[in-house]
Amino acid sequence: VTVAVIELSTQDLLDRRADVLNDVKVSETELQRRVNAEAATTAEHVALEALDEIRFLLDDDQQ
Amino acid sequence: VTFDLKAESTNFAQEVQDLLGNVFPPFAGEDPTDRQIKVLLHHDQYVIRTGSTERPGGISLLADGKKVGSLKASFHCGPDRSGQYLAVRKSTFAVSSVQEAVPLLRLDFHHKSHSVPAAHWNIHGERGATSVMLARCNPKHSGLLSQVHLPVGGTRYRPCLEDFAEMLVEEFNVDRILGWKERVHQGRERWRVMQARSVARDCPEAAAAVLEKLGYTVIKPATGHPGPNTDMLRCR
Numbered sequence: 001v002t003v004a005v006i007e008l009s010t011q012d013l014l015d016r017r018a019d020v021l022n023d024v025k026v027s028e029t030e031l032q033r034r035v036n037a038e039a040a041t042t043a044e045h046v047a048l049e050a051l052d053e054i055r056f057l058l059d060d061d062q063q
Numbered sequence: 064v065t066f067d068l069k070a071e072s073t074n075f076a077q078e079v080q081d082l083l084g085n086v087f088p089p090f091a092g093e094d095p096t097d098r099q100i101k102v103l104l105h106h107d108q109y110v111i112r113t114g115s116t117e118r119p120g121g122i123s124l125l126a127d128g129k130k131v132g133s134l135k136a137s138f139h140c141g142p143d144r145s146g147q148y149l150a151v152r153k154s155t156f157a158v159s160s161v162q163e164a165v166p167l168l169r170l171d172f173h174h175k176s177h178s179v180p181a182a183h184w185n186i187h188g189e190r191g192a193t194s195v196m197l198a199r200c201n202p203k204h205s206g207l208l209s210q211v212h213l214p215v216g217g218t219r220y221r222p223c224l225e226d227f228a229e230m231l232v233e234e235f236n237v238d239r240i241l242g243w244k245e246r247v248h249q250g251r252e253r254w255r256v257m258q259a260r261s262v263a264r265d266c267p268e269a270a271a272a273v274l275e276k277l278g279y280t281v282i283k284p285a286t287g288h289p290g291p292n293t294d295m296l297r298c299r
Contacts, residue, residue: 042164057105
């Protein structure tokens, strides 16, 4: 199997972020709190991971 | 030679793909793209991971052909400070059961970590005695074992994906592909040679002394041995 390479524009990433937040309907801070407290659903876990990678790709990972 | 970050990233992603593809068998009827490693890129930032194009996810782990869990692997990469090498900024390997969303085990690495060890295990296995002790000693702590960061040797000596994969095969006894062990051993050797080079760069004087003891003639630079990278040698 050959890997898939996907080039994303800044707008693609901003759209993805909006979609992720829209799907889970909570803020990123609340998502983080729920994951830390082990109270998050599968979808919320995945959403937080998706937001983390979007932040990294946009190069505004300030952690 | 011009450093081609995209080619380096894609080659690295293909190594991950080949490792997982040669260790863990596919679930019958599974869409092959579900097992395809995705390389997401934006300018000089790369995310290499399992999952769909849109969302992070895992590849299936099987027992007697039935799905019992999933393995997630992700690497956040970019050029290193010299601009000559691909550097992993962050990585996560996690195993989850089909029973629930919370991972069972996670091996995280974050090169910028200061408050917690750069490379650490998180064990999602809560136990009353652990929570009581944490609450007693550290009221600021959540009391969850999963929020304890178990150090595993810092940036240089951290385990590789091959270690994680072998743990799943040997300890969890998940289905594996014939010949998996040789592939794991080859990958681990490649990883450790790469890390040995980095360690030699961290402490060149010690590396030179070892080579001299082995019979090599080592000539130090006219300016003397470069100083050790104490940040890297001391980081947890």
